[in-house]
Amino acid sequence: MSAPDEGRAPLAAEDEERWVAYVRADHRTGTVAALAGVFATRGVNFDSLAGSPGSRVPAADGTVEPGLVVVTFWATPRRQRLLTRSVERLAAVRRVQVRSAGHPDVRAAAVVRLPARSTFRPPDDSAVRWTGEPQGQGPLLVEGRLADVEAVLDAAEAAGAVASAVVLEPLPPAELMAEASTSILDEVHDGAGGRAGGGLPFRDAAEAVREDRDRR
Structure with missing residues (x-):
């Protein structure tokens, strides 16, 4: 990105x-x-x-x-x-x-090319994954939270490096599943609001919500 x-x-x-x-x-x-x-x-x-x-x-x-x-x-x-x-x-x-953008789940990666004989290292307070050897001629991969990756790129560019575009990674799959479950719960409760009497098993209610989503 x-x-x-x-x-x-x-x-x-x-x-x-x-x-x-x-x-x-x-x-x-x-x-x-x-x-x-x-x-x-x-x-x-x-x-x-x-x-x-x-x-x-x-x-x-x-x-x-x-x-x-x-x-x-x-x-x-x-x-x-x-x-x-x-x-x-x-x-x-x-x-x-x-x-x-500062949320810990917002993670990114970027490629950095340092000038020859560079001694650059990421700042000590940057929690990033740094793959590659700065003294080498190959590209280096920086991965971590978006804010940390951008801070490292700024410091690297100040040291003469050339940074490629920042690529944002998808959200963690586990969180996607948790949010989907929470969303269904909210919709089930919203759909039940204001109704008097009767009952519906949660499994059936959740399935009804999913079917309603598919029809939209």
Whole structure:
């Protein structure tokens, strides 16, 4: 994922924060354009937008893994929530998850090439994984939290290094599953709100929610 041309932290209003949106969407023509349009019509510029295809081979149940689009942008918390709801309404979108750019789950990787005989080392307070030998001529891989990776890149560039684009990694699968379960719980409780009498086993209620999602 490419960083902005003018630094990795462009100027923003005092009440704006930097966010990372992970959008799972079907393989359809115009999906990325529709996603970009949501931001454009609301006057929000994104730092970067990158996508990766899901599996094109159907699973045993016939389903196909959706692709992933990762967007970094600046917005107030309120506008971020409005953007998220608008993106969720797009026909091709399956799931949207948003994190503050400083959240520990937001992880990234980047490639750095140091000049010959460089003695550069990542700052001691940077919790990154540094793969490669700085004295060598090959590229070095930096992995870790987004904020830590960007701090290392800034320090490396100050030492004469050339850094490639920053690539944001998908959220941990375990967290995706936990959030999906929480979302279903919320929908089940919301759907049951205001109803008097009767009962429905949780398993049946959760299945009904999933079927309703599939029809949307």
